[in-house]
Amino acid sequence: MIIGQAADAAGVSAKRIRYYEQIGLIDTARRSGAGYRVYDERDLHSLRFIRRARQLGFSIPHIATLLALWRDRRRSSADVKEIALAHVEELRSKITELQSIVDTLEDLAAHCDGDSRPDCPILAELQGVE
Amino acid sequence: MIIGQAADAAGVSAKRIRYYEQIGLIDTARRSGAGYRVYDERDLHSLRFIRRARQLGFSIPHIATLLALWRDRRRSSADVKEIALAHVEELRSKITELQSIVDTLEDLAAHCDGDSRPDCPILAELQGVE
């Protein structure tokens, strides 16, 4: 299987696969006589694992750790859980931050007439009028 | 007032001010005899406006528009409100997305023993075991 086929099968772009190889997230692929990267089912499993982890918002360094744990038969589930929960905490903070922005903007927008007149609490707030 | 003072007064770094000038978000600063950028109160107002807008998560292109509206005495508040509400919608989608990841991870973590044994629903999910 060459890179385009692997990309289709794993649901990632060929570009990404090369990038993951370049940064060392996946092993250097074997090459065909013509220099084409060659993949097998095991590689697809890794690529799919990476894709799912990315979809869950894990960073590539975190995924590197998760991949290592995944391959380690003697891992402890506690290690995995710790990474996942730390990630959840990060996401929660981000959500809280975004939510507070939403609240602020909605409050401002609610007091903005939204008509053709120039008066606007949103700009007033940005301007720093208390 | 030179850049370091303006930076302190406006609560942004000197680097940022130069960057904002470079990309055209703020006007090219006047220069002193020695070539130092010189700022006045009006510039500080703009920089503070930008800082607050960044804190509310507006992108620089959006801020450019908001700044233009802010300076336009004949603006309509509807234009400002529209940008703000569109931004709110983006934030909401992002929050929803993050929240769904949090829900997934918490569910998986709840079923993960988190002990020294290797069994781990989190890795099982990433692996694609249904």
Next chain:
DNA sequence: CCTATACCTTCCTATTATGGGAAGGTCAAG
């Protein structure tokens, strides 16, 4: 056998909004 086209390769650029740092000029105080 030749050619088209659909791949593959590497390498370089761009994205977003900064931060870091080097090399060198300037200014104020002591």
Next chain:
DNA sequence: CTTGACCTTCCCATAATAGGAAGGTATAGG
């Protein structure tokens, strides 16, 4: 006149890709 704290420009790095150029390869059809 030196020292230190500024300023200047310019280049590099970040995270995780996408896009594209230039050139090699595999395959199918005529």
